[in-house]
Amino acid sequence: MNELLYIIEDDEGVQEVYESAFEDLYRIKIFGNGKDFFDTFANEKPDLIIVDIMLPDMDGYKIISDIRKRDERIPIIVVSAKTDELSFVKGLNKGADDYMAKPFSIMELLARVKAGLRRSNLLVKHQGDFIIDKNNFRILYKNTDLMLTPKEFRLFSYMLSSNGRTIPREELFREIWGDEFIGETRTLDMHVAELRGKLSAAGANNVIQTVRGIGYKVES
């Protein structure tokens, strides 16, 4: 559900800063050098990449252009301890989208990352006839707003994002309700009923199917 960030940074102190900053907000993987990064990058693409320019085994600029050779659009944020503009300009010319000087504030970091994700349109996701608009916490079905409440929004976007897989009730509880695991109650069913109501009101029928004994499934 959360966006996945790759961070290339060798300083362990700074690594910790990243970890605490993104905790609970995004999923992150931190690489201490360029090689580890590219090994993983070959198999899995993140939603955004943060690169420190000064690295032990590889030039940060080279990393940026290598990333760009393999992928045109993933947002890249350059980070550098150098205060001079030149190093940033160079990074931007290699294909980075944004830059930050060390030391940076957590707030600034979060803002940049969010901006990067927005730019790449990740906050608006198309899923069949549905559009999940995380900017405005709405879900549209063929251009009509389903007018979901916050909980419904979270529930249904989770369902939509799990391509046709049957999602166990337990998983939904865990994801949407978290630890406050609710024992015996019809809460989930109620929300599903609400969703079904709003869906069919918008002309979308049989979107949420129940898989008895397991959970629910959303046709992709």
Add this chain to the structure above:
Amino acid sequence: MNELLYIIEDDEGVQEVYESAFEDLYRIKIFGNGKDFFDTFANEKPDLIIVDIMLPDMDGYKIISDIRKRDERIPIIVVSAKTDELSFVKGLNKGADDYMAKPFSIMELLARVKAGLRRSNLLVKHQGDFIIDKNNFRILYKNTDLMLTPKEFRLFSYMLSSNGRTIPREELFREIWGDEFIGETRTLDMHVAELRGKLSAAGANNVIQTVRGIGYKVES
């Protein structure tokens, strides 16, 4: 490679100041009046324009709006010897991006120009009918200063700058109040109420919409 600046300024003494200030940094062309400027402007577009408001043959304001008719995005910096705020406000409303009072320091000039070339760092930002003036911590709506307090200014400029996105309350707390995130209090609502009051007093209605359970949204 160097950026090209056009400067409209009749005073020869001031012209020399510009020349020495920009020497080696940017290419500049200085015009003593509006006619010369537009003759050249028809054929070649600069990266930034500096306009003195008091000119012999033509009203500086008229120049600004004429430029804007022909080009939407070239940054324009207004310069005036008038110390009153009104002339600047007028310039901004005609489409200028920034302003400077004479006499100005070379450093200030360079900073403004640099900021202008890098639109993102501009101290004056146009956002729909609003003008965010970070020089003086004001926000203008169609010629009128909203007279915001510092906190209101920070809050509303943040809201304005997030193009139509729904901003969660949490984010507003984080951005405006920082880490002193106190649990439940109506502080944010109060400031929003204040803002709404001042907005509608200025004739701007329904600018801040509340998105229940999430936060607020400012229509783009």
Add this chain to the structure above:
DNA sequence: AGCGAATTGTAAAAAAACTGTAAGCGTGAG
């Protein structure tokens, strides 16, 4: 096919959460 337990759907009521607004307090600048 019929029965019963487990599971799911639904309506209504209850509880909780959320927002707007009024009133008042403390503080610091002028």
Add this chain to the structure above:
DNA sequence: CTCACGCTTACAGTTTTTTTACAATTCGCT
């Protein structure tokens, strides 16, 4: 001192979420 500003408290009006209670459905088993 007085006033503007930022914040808090209290409460009312709504909306959202959960609970309760019961109906309906499914499935294994005889």
